[in-house]
Amino acid sequence: MKKKILQHKVIIIIILVGVIHRLIFALLFNHMFDFGSILALIKSVADTGDITAGFIVLKNNNILSQFFGKLFYQLGALWLYFLQFMHILDIRYIFDIKPYQNIESYMVGFNAWNPPLYQLIAIKLSxxxxxxxxxxxxxxxxxxxxxxxxxxxxxxxxxxxxxxxxxxxxxxxxxxxxxxxxxxxxxxxxxxxxxxxxxxxxxxxxxxxxxxxxxxxxxxxxxxxxxxxxxxxxxxxxxxxxxxxxxxxxxxxxxxxxxxxxxxxxxxxxxxxxxxxxxxxxxxxxxxxxxxxxxxxxxxxxxxxxxxxxxxxxxxxxxxxxxxxxxxxxxxxxxxxxxxxxxxxxxxxxxxxxxxxxxxxxxxxxxxxxxxxxxxxxxxxxxxxxxxxxxxxxxxxxxxxxxxxxxxxxxxxxxxxxxxxxxxxxxxxxxxxxxxxxxxxxxxxxxxxxxxxxxxxxxxxxxxxxxxxTNYTSIKSEPIQILDERTILRNNTIKFEIQNPNSFQLTALELSGRVTKVNNIDYLVVRLSDNSQILSEQRVMDYQLPDTPGEMLIFFNKAVTNKKIKVEIYKLRKNNDVEIQEMKKIDQTADSGKFNLDGNIKIKFSSNPLYVKLYRRIDYRTVTQTLAKHLNSKPKFFTAFSLILTFLTFFILILNKIKSSN
Structure with a gap:
């Protein structure tokens, strides 16, 4: 046995590298659109014996692109049965809050499914x-x-x-x-x-x-x-x-x-x-x-x-x-x-x-x-x-x-x-x-x-x-509604304040609107300041703005970390009309001029609130917390996963040091 291993040492090392490569991808990467729609059909086969119920769920969600031959879904269903036998998942509650009863109420949680990471990894190991x-x-x-x-x-x-x-x-x-x-x-x-x-x-x-x-x-x-x-x-x-x-x-x-x-x-x-x-x-x-x-x-x-x-x-x-x-x-x-x-x-x-x-x-x-x-x-x-x-x-x-x-x-x-x-x-x-x-x-x-x-x-x-x-990750806002009303920029200046108590690195903001009338060359200006100090000033030519309602992404000259940031948006030469869409809170009981974002960031308007989305550099504290949460969700699974990766790595290193047999 040892002689055969030594004879094929290089091949064995390469195969083990390939296994580690795949395990790392299974851990890190999940393309949930494809994964979710494929899994819906696999679950349908596991629950009902055919793909009809899953197909209807996808059709109702305007997804038909993953409709392949049934053989793949049947083999996938067998793997789900095995994982259920190993107590890694429960097929009944994938996309669902209750076991299958009828097609009308099937997979009610399809769009809200938030699976534990260990289940995603286990499913992909097939x-x-x-x-x-x-x-x-x-x-x-x-x-x-x-x-x-x-x-x-x-x-x-x-x-x-x-x-x-x-x-x-x-x-x-x-x-x-x-x-x-x-x-x-x-x-x-x-x-x-x-x-x-x-x-x-x-x-x-x-x-x-x-x-x-x-x-x-x-x-x-x-x-x-x-x-x-x-x-x-x-x-x-x-x-x-x-x-x-x-x-x-x-x-x-x-x-x-x-x-x-x-x-x-x-x-x-x-x-x-x-x-x-x-x-x-x-x-x-x-x-x-x-x-x-x-x-x-x-x-x-x-x-x-x-x-x-x-x-x-x-x-x-x-x-x-x-x-x-x-x-x-x-x-x-x-x-x-x-x-x-x-x-x-x-x-x-x-x-x-x-x-x-x-x-x-x-x-x-x-x-x-x-x-x-x-x-x-x-x-x-x-x-x-x-x-x-x-x-x-x-x-x-x-x-x-x-x-x-x-x-x-x-x-x-x-x-x-x-x-x-x-x-x-x-x-x-x-x-x-x-x-x-x-x-x-x-x-x-x-x-x-x-x-x-x-x-x-x-x-x-x-x-x-x-x-x-990772330089431009959007900051989630509390629920809002974009309104049909628009503020017209020409002679007006839009002003609001960003409160950034945790000093996150803000890198861009997004408005929603359009340019409606172009008379001459002009620019939309977004200026960020802290008291009298200009932190960033970015100009976008009107010809580059959408002429139908759409997003206007404005990049800052550099990341801004100030705790209080004054924002001014205006036309440089007052030539052309630019419309910026307004918004309102879904919760009408709260302060209508102050909008709460993740990270304790707030946007405070002194006049009609405008649709504003903020972007920041990724916060690695959040990444670490998310990863730790996954690891704690199923410690035994991730311990075994880590041990397998460690064992394969050490085995490769040991094999590499041993001289090949002639």
Whole structure:
């Protein structure tokens, strides 16, 4: 036993690093929109046996985006039963205040659910089962296509933060789909490389795995026609394999279940499912054009795959490139970008020029963070406190410097150009044409470092995002109502006082309003002072303000910590009309001119109160208190969790010091 451990020391260390990586993500990151909506369907299966009740809850909350194949939810329900058996949670009270009685009163607490952190972590640990099976197939495929350094497969599995985030922060089903997808690829490759009488068995297993993956998410279904064509030696065998696929797909879809019609109606016809057909040229779907072109090519040149099974990976990667080229940018969610990553790694380890293709899905992943600030540092909110989701989005943060829309278009264009270029390269590789890349020798020598650096870019962007977002965390106010009444700024000056007894670092304020009449160049001025000392003065040109009612985010020149701050808002040249919306307290019994915020901060108006939101640098005392509260909620769980992390770390250090066996 000891000898075997020493022989595979490097692999064991890499796997343990991957386990620690995933445990840390499970502890720190929770993307609650995805997590919550997926868990609602899992709970529905656990409570009622089907997804109907959970689907209705999501529909009533205008959420349909997490409606995937039932198989994923059934496996999730089994895991919830196990956690209930271990007394970690009670399924009946997830999103609920009472056990299931009827659909009308089901999950009444869906929008108000505030679960203990240990339960969130425990639920996500089920992903480890899928992760290790995924790694198993990844390694098996690497050996089949004769990748020399298998340890690199383990390494890139261990350190890939993009796939880890999707699985352990968002709790998405993409990992399980990829398990079946990679399983189908493995058995398809075995059928092409095995000349024994087991060939038929591998073909059937390949179709079974692709079918299971397609039931969870539709991506593998794109490969099924290619696989059937490649497997078929005659028209009769083509019909036979097609029938086998239809049988497996229908059987795994469970047509006998009560929710089958519901699944088929929404699963294949959802907005996300049909988005790839939206990109059109003269009424022709670009994706259908690309896909049918690939299909026609396979019909005529199927021997290219049979003679060189590695081309199957090239073919799948080409199909996925076509999908990303055609996808609606607004619906290209972060998890979609991970589908192509395993295939890029596999072909890049055989042909280094493909390592640059990894840029495209990484750009797609980060691009989403421009419009949704619940990713990256925003996903820390459940563990470290709500301050992490109170930051303005980059659409607001960039509005006075560079157009966020332009940034999004630029990133999307770069991503699409990379996919188009590599689609051409993949096609040329399929037909056996050698492609010379500029800097190809550099890639041959450094592609492993490049892949490593690209994966580590997650932490660079996360660090930048963290530094920016923690500078601007919103301060929660007592309940207010924004009024239709507005104060018009031209000759008026708005004055109010901020009382900041704990000297928090205030960094910005937000108004709600619009510019209504522009006669000349003018500026909105926000001045902060303490007696006669000017603390900050910021000017925003009227042309940069919204012309329809919207937010006006004003950044301070520097953080302000004074206990009493006088705020004046006025027009510099009195030229143009700017309307600022007013507000009032919900509680009319209290002082109507004084508004209470978290941290004992108060805003005191001398005239009609205006809508004002304050931002501050994150208070790490609150973060520490939040984390301590979580740890105290279930000491035994977090003690065991800490001991596991400590044991794995020490085991890695001990293994690293022991010399490998020859």
């Amino acid at each position: 992903q480890f089962f899928y992760d290790f099976i995924f790694l198993f197939f990844l390694v098996k495929i690497a050996k089949l296509i004769d990748i020399k350094k298998i340890s690199l497969i383990f390494l890139f599995w261990a350190i890939n933060p993009f796939m880890v985030f999707v699985s352990y922060a968002m709790y998405q089903s993409d990992l399980l789909m990829l398990v079946f997808f990679m399983g189908g690829v493995y058995f398809a490759l075995r059928s092409l490389t095995d000349i024994s009488n087991k060939n038929l068995k591998f073909k059937i297993l390949a179709i079974l795995f692709f079918s299971a993956g397609a039931v969870i998410k539709q991506v593998p279904i794109l490969v099924i026609p290619f696989i059937i064509i490649i497997f078929s030696q005659s028209f009769l065998s083509f019909i036979g394999y097609a029938v086998i696929f239809i049988f497996f797909y229908q059987f795994l879809s469970q047509p006998w279940s009560m929710d089958y019609v519901l699944q088929r109606t929404f699963f294949l016809s959802s907005r996300e499912s049909l988005a790839i057909f939206n990109f059109q040229l003269n009424g022709v779907s670009i994706f259908l054009f690309i896909y049918l072109s690939i299909l026609f090519f396979i019909l005529n040149r199927r021997e290219l795959i049979i003679k060189k099974p590695f081309n199957l990976l090239i073919l799948i990667t080409l199909t996925l490139c076509g999908l990303y080229i055609s996808e609606n940018p607004e619906l290209l969610y972060v998890n979609f970008n991970t589908w192509i990553m395993p295939f890029i790694i596999l072909i890049a380890l055989k042909d280094p020029k493909y390592s640059l293709l990894l840029f495209a899905p990484i750009i797609g992943f980060f691009k989403r963070n421009l419009i949704d600030n619940t990713f990256l540092s925003g996903a820390l909110s459940e563990t470290l406190g709500p301050s992490f989701i109170g930051s303005p989005s980059y659409l607001k943060l960039l509005q006075y410097t560079i157009s966020p829309v332009l940034v999004g278009l630029l990133l999307n264009s770069i991503m699409i150009v990379i996919y188009i270029i590599y689609s051409i390269v993949l096609i040329l590789d399929l037909i056996g044409k050698k492609v010379q890349f500029i800097g190809e020798m550099f890639l041959v020598q450094n592609y492993k470092k490049l892949i490593f650096v690209l994966f580590m870019s997650f932490y660079l962007i996360f660090g930048i995002d963290y530094l920016i977002k």
